[in-house]
Amino acid sequence: MGKEQKIHLRLSNLQIVALGYFIVAVVGTVLLLLPISSAEGKTTLLEALFTAVSASCVTGLVLVDTSIHWTLFGQLVILLLIQVGGMGFMTIGIRFLLLVRHKISLREREVMVESINASQLGGIVNLTSKIFKWTLLFEGIGAVLLAIRFIPEFGLKKGLFYSIFHAVSAFCNAGFDLMGIKKPFDSMVSYSNDVLVSGTLMLLIIIGGIGFFVWDDINTHGFRWKRYMLHTKIVLTCSVVLVIGGGLLFFLLEGRATGVEMGVGERILTALFQSVTCRTAGYNTIDTGAMSQGSKVLSMLLMFIGGSPGSTAGGIKTTTLSVFILYTVCGIKREGRATAFGRTLPRDSVEKAVSIFTISLGLALTATLFICAMQPFAGVDVLFEVFSALGTVGLTTGITRELAPASAYVITILMFLGRVGSVSLATALLEKKARPPVTSPEEKIMIG
Structure with a gap:
């Protein structure tokens, strides 16, 4: 009986991943509540929890300015949470176990597969080691480039720390900044025309956002496009279209808004930066x-x-969008199967894409209605905030620090769901033992 109960209470791989991120956020909250973490020695539970979840879920939304409210210790805690959240706690954990020469068990490999959303178990430990090394390499290069600007501006110690902090934050797609010393909550506005800073941050964001599997594919096959996996081809194609297309649209849309007093060069740079x-x-x-x-x-x-x-980014993902578009085109053409780059997409891909899209959009709309009912914000600003939290983005129109406690907790939950994955979390909470499939009678309904 005891053995049966132990098996029944055993957590699934998805549940372990969700629980892992929860524990990281709780530990971060406790550390940020310590008097040594804040400049005034006092932080509310909501401020600490919101910041810890935002950092560990690599979002960037904040209730208090990072550079003003938190001490160096608090900023180091936030930096550590960003790094753990960006690489994934399992990546860091397995890397530590390898350093102490611990043999990685099959269960640990399976959890790692779930943690980074890998498609197969084979080679997962080797990939984990690569993720750890590549992350430090890209962040290191980014820090050196940023130091060229920050050290002369802030001095050696502060400039070096700022370079490392922003390189890690950008690569992990976190969006936390320490530029509040110039103007609170102003992010990188003072570097809008700085090619070195803006360009370095954009490259770090893009590299961190395309995914670990794409890096591995490029590392294995170099620049031989034909040898890339279908996943890599779709990700790279979609990313280029979104960055360039988004940049062009921002350039046109902001001509009479924020770009009125900018030169053409600065408008192009800010448009591309916003798109990225x-x-x-x-x-x-x-x-x-x-x-x-x-x-x-x-x-x-x-x-x-x-x-x-498999990246440090959030959202429904570029592959979900691509599958949606490909199957839509397939439906319009009345073709049986959707194809891309000479390969046929499996049916379960569209089923997962529909689930992700529907659940994410449903969460966003539900949260928006709740916050609108609680506070008199403009609907577009609330929707912007909600999409930012659920997509673990961190952009805001300025309402974050005006959120009531209930609204702030809703945003906190959305950030957590965005990092773990709304579909994954739902699966983890509702996961049960497999049951024999039962097929009900089929009957057509009218669509459209």
Whole structure:
């Protein structure tokens, strides 16, 4: 009886992943509540919890300014939470076990597969090691490039710390910044015309957002396009279209808004930056609240899409969007199967894409209605905030610090769901033992 009960209470791999992120957030909350973490020695539970979840879920939304409210210790805690949330706690955990020469069990490999959304168990430990090394390499290069600007501006110690902090935050698509010392909650607006800073941050965001599997594929096959996996081809194609297409639209839409007093070069740079950062990064080089209504709608669309599977980014993912579009075209043409780059997409791909899209959109609309009922914000600003939280982006029109406690807790939950994955969490909570499939009689209904 005892053995049967033990088996019954055993957590599934998905449940372990969800529980892992929850524990990381709780530990982060406790550390941020310590008097040593805040400049005034006092932080409310809501402020600590919101910040810990935002950092561990690599979002970037904040109730208090990171550079002003938190001490160096508090900022280091936030940096650690960002790194753990970006790479994944299982990646760091397995890397530690390898360092102490611990043999990785089959169960640990299975949890790792769920943690980074891998498609197969084989080679997962080797991939984990690569993720750890590549992350440190890209963050290191980014920190060196940012140091060229930050050290002369802030001095050696502060400039070096700022370089590391923002490189990690950008690569992990977190969006936390320490530029509040210039102007609170201003993000990277002072660097809107700085090619070095904006360019470095954009590259880090893009590299972190395309996914670990794409890196591995490129590392294995170099620049031989024909040898790439279908996943890699779809991710790279979709990413290029979204970045360039989004940049062009922002350039046109902001011509009479935030871009009025900018030169052409600065407008191009800020448009590209906005297009990149909306894909779950959270930095901004223009006043988000002052953007045109068209740009806000475009931003919400990009935030909802997000990055790619197996990356530091959130959102429904580029592959979900691609599957949706491909199957829509397939339906219009009345073709039996959707294809891409000479490969046929499996039916279960569209089923998962529909689930992700429906659940994510349902959560966003439900949360928006709840917050609108609680507080008199403009609907577009609330919807923007909700998409930002669910997509783990971190952009805001300025209402975050005005959220009532109930609204703030809703945003906190959305950030957690966005990082773990709404579909994955639902599966983890409702997961039961497999039952024999029972097929009900089929009957057609009218669609459209």
